[in-house]
Amino acid sequence: MVRVTDTTDLRERRRLATRAEIEAAALDLFAERGSERTTVEDIAAAAGVSQRTFFRYFPTKEDAVLGIHRSFHRAIADRIATLPDVFAAVAGTLAAMSAGDGAPIHRLLRVRYLIARDDNLRRVALCLDAEFCRNGQDLITAALGGGTDLRARVMMETVSVALRAALDEWAMRRHAGEDADLTAVFQQACGFQLEMFEKLRGYA
Amino acid sequence: MVRVTDTTDLRERRRLATRAEIEAAALDLFAERGSERTTVEDIAAAAGVSQRTFFRYFPTKEDAVLGIHRSFHRAIADRIATLPDVFAAVAGTLAAMSAGDGAPIHRLLRVRYLIARDDNLRRVALCLDAEFCRNGQDLITAALGGGTDLRARVMMETVSVALRAALDEWAMRRHAGEDADLTAVFQQACGFQLEMFEKLRGYA
DNA sequence: GCCGATTTGGCAGTGACTGCCACTATGCTG
DNA sequence: CAGCATAGTGGCAGTCACTGCCAAATCGGC
Numbered sequence: 133m134v135r136v137t138d139t140t141d142l143r144e145r146r147r148l149a150t151r152a153e154i155e156a157a158a159l160d161l162f163a164e165r166g167s168e169r170t171t172v173e174d175i176a177a178a179a180g181v182s183q184r185t186f187f188r189y190f191p192t193k194e195d196a197v198l199g200i201h202r203s204f205h206r207a208i209a210d211r212i213a214t215l216p217d218v219f220a221a222v223a224g225t226l227a228a229m230s231a232g233d234g235a236p237i238h239r240l241l242r243v244r245y246l247i248a249r250d251d252n253l254r255r256v257a258l259c260l261d262a263e264f265c266r267n268g269q270d271l272i273t274a275a276l277g278g279g280t281d282l283r284a285r286v287m288m289e290t291v292s293v294a295l296r297a298a299l300d301e302w303a304m305r306r307h308a309g310e311d312a313d314l315t316a317v318f319q320q321a322c323g324f325q326l327e328m329f330e331k332l333r334g335y336a
Numbered sequence: 337m338v339r340v341t342d343t344t345d346l347r348e349r350r351r352l353a354t355r356a357e358i359e360a361a362a363l364d365l366f367a368e369r370g371s372e373r374t375t376v377e378d379i380a381a382a383a384g385v386s387q388r389t390f391f392r393y394f395p396t397k398e399d400a401v402l403g404i405h406r407s408f409h410r411a412i413a414d415r416i417a418t419l420p421d422v423f424a425a426v427a428g429t430l431a432a433m434s435a436g437d438g439a440p441i442h443r444l445l446r447v448r449y450l451i452a453r454d455d456n457l458r459r460v461a462l463c464l465d466a467e468f469c470r471n472g473q474d475l476i477t478a479a480l481g482g483g484t485d486l487r488a489r490v491m492m493e494t495v496s497v498a499l500r501a502a503l504d505e506w507a508m509r510r511h512a513g514e515d516a517d518l519t520a521v522f523q524q525a526c527g528f529q530l531e532m533f534e535k536l537r538g539y540a
Numbered sequence: 541g542c543c544g545a546t547t548t549g550g551c552a553g554t555g556a557c558t559g560c561c562a563c564t565a566t567g568c569t570g
Numbered sequence: 571c572a573g574c575a576t577a578g579t580g581g582c583a584g585t586c587a588c589t590g591c592c593a594a595a596t597c598g599g600c
Contacts, residue, residue, distance in 0.1 A: 143566065143577070150578095171555065182580050187557065219536055255463045262462055282505050286497060286528040293493040301486050322536065324490040329533045332423055332526065347546070347597065375586065386549050391588065547596070558585080566577075 151189050154179040158196035159242065167194060167252045194256040197246065200239045201257060204229075205264040212268050216275040218291045219322065226315045237314075244303035261296060265289050294321040355393050358383040362400035363446065371398060371456045398460040401450065404443045405461060408433075409468040416472050420479040422495045423526065430519045441518075448507035465500055469493050498525040 157178035161170040172193050176186040190196045204225070211221035229237050247253045265288040272284040298318040305312035361382035365374040376397050380390040394400045408429070415425035433441050451461045469492040476488040502522040509516035 141567095146566095147578085172557085173555085183557095184581070185579055188578080192556080219532075255466070258462060258466055259459045262459070280528075282501060282525060283528045286501050286525050287532055289497040289501065290494060290529050290532060293490060293497055297486060297490050297493065321486060321490050324484075324487045325494050325529075326533045326536060328423075328491055328494060329530045332530060345598095350597095351547085376588085377586085387588095388549060388551095389547080392547080396587080542600085544599090545597085548594080550593090551591085553589080553591105554587100556585100556587085558583100560582085560584105562579105562581090564577100564579075567575095569574085570572090 150179070150181060150185075154181065154186060154189055155196055155199060158193065159246070162197060162246055162250065162253065167197075167250050192256070194253055197243055197253070198257060198260060200236060200243055201260055203236075204240060205260070205267075209264070209267055209271060212271045213275070216272050218268065218272070218287055222291055222295055223315060223318065226318055230314055240299075241303055241306055244299045245307050248300045248303055258296075261292050265292050290325065291322075294318060294325060297321045354383070354385060354389075358385065358390060358393055359400055359403060362397065363450070366401060366450055366454065366457065371401075371454050396460070398457055401447055401457070402461060402464060404440060404447055405464055407440075408444060409464070409471075413468070413471055413475060416475045417479070420476050422472065422476070422491055426495055426499055427519060427522065430522055434518055444503075445507055445510055448503045449511050452504045452507055462500075465496050469496050494529065495526075498522060498529060501525045 154175065158170070158175045161174055161178060164170075170193065172186055173183050175193060175196065176183045179186070186193075186196075207229075208221055208225045211224055212218060215221065229240070247257045265285070268288040269281070269284045272287065273281060276284070295318060298314065298321045301321070302312050302314045302317045305317070358379060362374070362379045365378055365382060368374075374397070376390055377387050379397060379400065380387045383390070390397075390400075411433075412425055412429045415428055416422060419425065433444070451457045469489070472492040473485070473488045476491065477485060480488070499522060502518065502525045505525070506516050506518045506521045509521070
């Protein structure tokens with residue numbers, strides 16, 4: 133996504149270039165000293181723009197690095213909209229991403245690794261996940277028809293747990309040198325959930 | 337929890353009274369105009385203290401109303417520490433609370449209803465839930481022994497989903513006049529999860 | 541009634557973010 | 571190619587959350 137070239141409009145190109153520059157600067161600074169010890173002024177200066185301009189591109193400093201996160205959510209939501217099986221939608225997106233040219237997955241890896249070690253960033257990412265769940269919830273209730281809103285919510289948030297945990301685990305393992313597969317880790321996380329409910333069936 | 341009397345120390349009593357006053361003021365103001373449209377100055381003035389003093393009692397304005405939330409988490413964590421079955425721990429806490437004198441559950445009801453309608457508050461509460469999950473995760477790995485940290489995380493976060501959804505659903509229903517039972521709603525939420533994984537077993 | 545510890549308020553400062561205004565650059569039009 | 575509407579940028583002032591610091595008041599024990 134977000135290809136800097138591929139557009140004839142100079143203004144548009146410039147805009148995308150600036151955006152990319154800010155994102156890169158934020159990524160570097162966050163990795164270096166953490167998001168809390170980095171000010172918007174720092175990021176803006178590193179990207180060669182004013183603070184005011186920074187806020188025209190991103191609403192918060194955390195948002196500057198969470199772009200892939202957002203597009204990742206969008207990709208999953210698109211799948212959910214067509215086939216309303218949340219597990220399949222996530223697994224499919226993960227597989228498609230792993231099979232792709234590698235750029236998005238590398239961005240995701242870097243950001244997820246950052247998130248895993250940065251409390252502030254993790255909080256913000258968690259809120260984004262919650263937003264994503266609300267969207268997905270609406271898609272599911274729209275597709276499967278109304279009735280219990282609670283069911284759709286629980287479904288979305290439950291896969292979201294497995295997905296989030298898998299992303300963190302994957303990022304940590306990859307950073308440690310292992311060549312972990314995202315889809316595999318996700319399925320492992322789902323496996324733990326399944327196991328929980330296998331035991332639970334005793335109660336209910 | 338937080339009994340205003342029951343202490344001989346006058347200072348301590350005063351402190352608790354001030355704390356309770358601030359909490360009540362925040363609760364009222366948040367209910368009236370939402371947490372974002374309420375400033376710390378507003379809360380402090382309503383509670384009859386300075387802004388500086390407010391921040392000696394609570395680190396953020398959102399924290400002023402999330403006290404029960406915290407003690408609720410503590411109660412669950414205590415149970416997990418003794419018996420490391422997360423479902424049982426949550427269900428047990430819920431049952432004990434419902435059976436109690438009613439004060440904590442009414443506070444919880446009010447706050448949860450607030451949270452369900454206030455985006456900002458919901459975000460903060462979600463972050464508290466995440467913190468709670470991290471604690472619980474540590475307790476589980478400590479009790480059940482190490483190995484996969486991922487499993488403990490997934491377990492905690494998965495029950496947390498059911499719990500959070502149940503709390504919201506319960507608060508909404510109760511506010512609508514129905515006399516919904518928290519434990520029952522929680523079990524319903526868990527039931528939806530179980531159902532998900534019953535279908536999932538086809539894939540795996 | 542005095543002393544040490546606690547609590548409080550005020551004030552200045554930082555950092556996130558917004559609204560406003562003037563300035564510049566772009567790209568379209570005659 | 572000059573001229574103009576529009577988009578993009580920077581600066582500035584302002585609000586709000588939150589912190590550190592210092593002085594005044596209060597409390598509890600002697």
